[in-house]
Amino acid sequence: MSRFKELLHDKKLMSGIYAVTLVTALLILALVVKGPEESGKLVADRDGNIIGINRKSLDRSERYDLSIKVDDEEDPMIRDVTLTLQAEMTGRSGSRLSRAESREAEIDAAIDNIISGIEYSREKKIRLPSALPDGTAIKWSGTKQGSGPVMIVIPLMYVSLVILMASSSMKGDKTAAEERRSIMRGLPRFCNQLYLMMNAGLILSDAFDTISEGYADSKDCSSFERDLAELREATDEHRISTAQVINEYAVKHDVKEMIRIAAILTENEKRGSDVIESLERESRYLWDERKTVARECGKAIDTKMSYPLGLLLIVLIVITMAPALLNM
Numbered sequence: 001m002s003r004f005k006e007l008l009h010d011k012k013l014m015s016g017i018y019a020v021t022l023v024t025a026l027l028i029l030a031l032v033v034k035g036p037e038e039s040g041k042l043v044a045d046r047d048g049n050i051i052g053i054n055r056k057s058l059d060r061s062e063r064y065d066l067s068i069k070v071d072d073e074e075d076p077m078i079r080d081v082t083l084t085l086q087a088e089m090t091g092r093s094g095s096r097l098s099r100a101e102s103r104e105a106e107i108d109a110a111i112d113n114i115i116s117g118i119e120y121s122r123e124k125k126i127r128l129p130s131a132l133p134d135g136t137a138i139k140w141s142g143t144k145q146g147s148g149p150v151m152i153v154i155p156l157m158y159v160s161l162v163i164l165m166a167s168s169s170m171k172g173d174k175t176a177a178e179e180r181r182s183i184m185r186g187l188p189r190f191c192n193q194l195y196l197m198m199n200a201g202l203i204l205s206d207a208f209d210t211i212s213e214g215y216a217d218s219k220d221c222s223s224f225e226r227d228l229a230e231l232r233e234a235t236d237e238h239r240i241s242t243a244q245v246i247n248e249y250a251v252k253h254d255v256k257e258m259i260r261i262a263a264i265l266t267e268n269e270k271r272g273s274d275v276i277e278s279l280e281r282e283s284r285y286l287w288d289e290r291k292t293v294a295r296e297c298g299k300a301i302d303t304k305m306s307y308p309l310g311l312l313l314i315v316l317i318v319i320t321m322a323p324a325l326l327n328m
Helices: 002-008 011-034 103-119 150-199 204-217 223-234 242-253 256-271 275-327
Strands: 041-044 050-054 062-070 077-085 125-127 138-142
Touching (some): 077 103, 150 256, 204 242, 204 256
């Protein structure tokens, strides 16, 4: 629940979700407003069978999705057809009646011939035939026209995009939290080294270079220590204050403890304040904070272990009671 609240307060994530929601709503609205291509009316008899089409206009093409039921004594069949009534006469396609011996092929050819004649009709009111040329009865019925699978795909894509954005945000937050934990683990050592070297008489820039070189030569260093080594290499040839470099890194990762250390170093550079005592105080505070975090992590491990222990206890109870239950 707390994680869900954090996502709700993520302005970047919510802005992205609002944008995706707006685009999805506009797409659905466009499909709803556009609707099916049919613009005329289907004429039905008392039994609900379609017997004609009343076109709205002859100046544009219209589409009608229909279903034909062929009451053939040998092989009754149902076929879905789409009539596209043309805006102007472009010529008849002619009869495509198949001469094949298959009855189904003959029916298909006859239906195609009827559809071709209807599509190029110039009549505003079109009466649909109730029988094939050979006298076989047929019944027309309308099928629901809509946007098809598009209306299903769009919501699925919307949900997928929202889930992807939320997971990316959670992944980013998790990475930021891991970086902050790495900084908090390495910061006490860095502050202590800085305090000892400056207490020995080194200036801030020399102390920072010595510490960063030690991190660069170490094979087993944390991400925080690698960042400091890379930071030193990137700013080695630039005339930039070491306190400013440390402050920019702290602000980038939003670590208030490191920002406080950077403020102490900046104050020392500008006004020449006593930095040794302040660094010693910060070093003790950071080590105490690290011990507190370690104790909390130890308690969390005990809590996490309770679930597998409970599962093992249930398995043990089942194994113990199984022989007694089987003998009952």
